[in-house]
Amino acid sequence: MNWRMREVVLTVILSIVCGIIYLGWSTLSIPISALFGPVGSEWMFGIWVIASPLVAYIIRKPGAALIAEVAxxxxxVLTGSQFGLSSFFVGIFQGIGSELAFALFRYKRFTLIPLVISGILGAFGSTIYDVIANGFGYYSVKLLLTILGLRVLSGAILGGYLAKILADTLCKTGALQAYAIMKERYYGQDQRDAKKHSSSSRL
Structure with missing residues (x-):
């Protein structure tokens, strides 16, 4: 499926914005982790995966979630993440997880449920990377399950759900008129209106 130039440009813009937000969020997580312990900042995880569901919800094409998260x-990383290249590698794992959510629905459903699942699978992806990078011995079972549980919850809310809210808000401004998210709304509404008209004509 070919991408149009405006879709590429929007993906780049949103990825840059999200990347800068990621950097600020990472900086904020350090004092929170210091104050509340190793899992003290895990509730923040969802923001680090929001690029995937946000861009995929708007563009609605295969690869959008993965590309956005990696970008x-x-x-x-390029703006100075204190986590260095690990931020990039974990982004790949998160992007793969988030992309899988839309692939499961064959890229035909872009409702709240796939978006939430995208955030959840992004959480799984990041956790897989952490286990690979740190080794299984680094975690106790209780610690690993606690981290995963908090990430899944945060990924669902601050990742998938918040992405839908942000995109829907942008739709109301008229900024996304040329993208698939708005076309689906118009065509979907037209089809529903046609069905209603057809049903009423039979009465």
Whole structure:
């Protein structure tokens, strides 16, 4: 499926914005982790995966979630992330997880449920990377399950759900008129209106 130039440009813009947000969020997580312990900042996780569901919800094409997350992670690294290249590598794992959510629905559903699942699978992806990078011995079972549980919850809310809110808000401004998210709304509404008209004509 071919991408149009405006879709590429929007993906780049949103990825840059998300990458900068990731950098600020990472900086904020350090004092919170210091104050509340190793899992003290895990509730923040969802923001680090928001690029995937946000861009995929708007563009609605295969690869959008993965590309957006990897690009945002690259921006985070290039703008001075204290986590270095690990931010980029974890972004790849998160992007793959988030992309899988839309693939499961064959890229035909872009409702709240796939967006939430995208955030959840992004959480799984990041956790897989952490286990690979740190080794299984680094975690106790309780610690690993606690981290995963908090990430999944945060990914669902601050990742998938918040992405939908942000995109829907942008739609109301008229800024996304040329993108698939708005076309689906118009065509979907036209089809529903046609069905209603057809049903009423039979009465």
């Amino acid at each position: 945002a992670a690259a921006v985070e």
